Amino acid sequence: MTMHENPPADDPPSEGGPRLRRLFLRRQPTVIHVLIVLLCIALGFAVVLQVLDELTTRNRELTEEGNALRRELSELESGSSSRAAAQEAAAQQARVQGILAGVLPVEGPGLEVIVRDPDQQLSASTFVTVLEELRNAGAEAIEVNGQRITASSWFATSSTGILVSGTTITQPYTWYAIGDPQTMAAALDIPGGALSSVRSSGATSEVIHHENVEITSVRTLDRPEWATPVPADGS
Numbered sequence: 001m002t003m004h005e006n007p008p009a010d011d012p013p014s015e016g017g018p019r020l021r022r023l024f025l026r027r028q029p030t031v032i033h034v035l036i037v038l039l040c041i042a043l044g045f046a047v048v049l050q051v052l053d054e055l056t057t058r059n060r061e062l063t064e065e066g067n068a069l070r071r072e073l074s075e076l077e078s079g080s081s082s083r084a085a086a087q088e089a090a091a092q093q094a095r096v097q098g099i100l101a102g103v104l105p106v107e108g109p110g111l112e113v114i115v116r117d118p119d120q121q122l123s124a125s126t127f128v129t130v131l132e133e134l135r136n137a138g139a140e141a142i143e144v145n146g147q148r149i150t151a152s153s154w155f156a157t158s159s160t161g162i163l164v165s166g167t168t169i170t171q172p173y174t175w176y177a178i179g180d181p182q183t184m185a186a187a188l189d190i191p192g193g194a195l196s197s198v199r200s201s202g203a204t205s206e207v208i209h210h211e212n213v214e215i216t217s218v219r220t221l222d223r224p225e226w227a228t229p230v231p232a233d234g235s
């Protein structure tokens with residue numbers, strides 16, 4: 001008896017994996033899938049909004065800080081400018097007062113007036129007339145024979161010459177005055193004026209215009225004995 005052995009049949013190939021994949025690919029999205037996607041989108045959008053809000057807040061804070069710093073800088077610059085302006089005004093006022101008081105050397109355009117009186121015929125009144133004419137013509141600084149003339153200066157006649165605030169000066173008398181040369185020269189030479197008085201006394205005069213006159217003599221101010229400044233508040 002002949003026995004035929006049939007080879008065992010192979011197991012049919014498993015179709016589970018491909019079938020699942022086909023089912024998965026063919027399967028339509030469910031509500032859960034849609035909800036998950038929407039939640040992811042919402043979460044991402046919320047994160048983006050939070051980041052933008054933080055950036056906006058920080059940008060606003062930085063802008064406010066920058067504005068505050070600029071205001072502080074402007075106030076500092078304004079205060080510095082005000083202080084500098086006040087100091088400059090005070091310094092300018094001190095210079096003006098120093099010139100008027102005769103305590104500062106000065107220079108500027110002006111006149112040189114040379115008066116010769118060999119017979120000593122001039123009196124103190126003639127010098128007062130010369131001084132008044134120069135001041136009325138706008139002279140800002142005056143000197144005669146090295147003596148600075150100020151509001152407290154005085155003239156007197158002596159046997160040896162002319163006294164200027166107690167100091168004797170002798171001819172030739174040389175005046176220096178700083179101011180507008182044309183105006184001062186015209187004022188001195190008006191009919192019946194200062195130089196007319198000089199010539200009528202037998203003396204001679206010469207007026208020289210200068211682009212720059214230097215007056216280096218100064219006065220030493222006496223300390224006030226009785227007068228004191230009034231307080232700023234008036235009390």
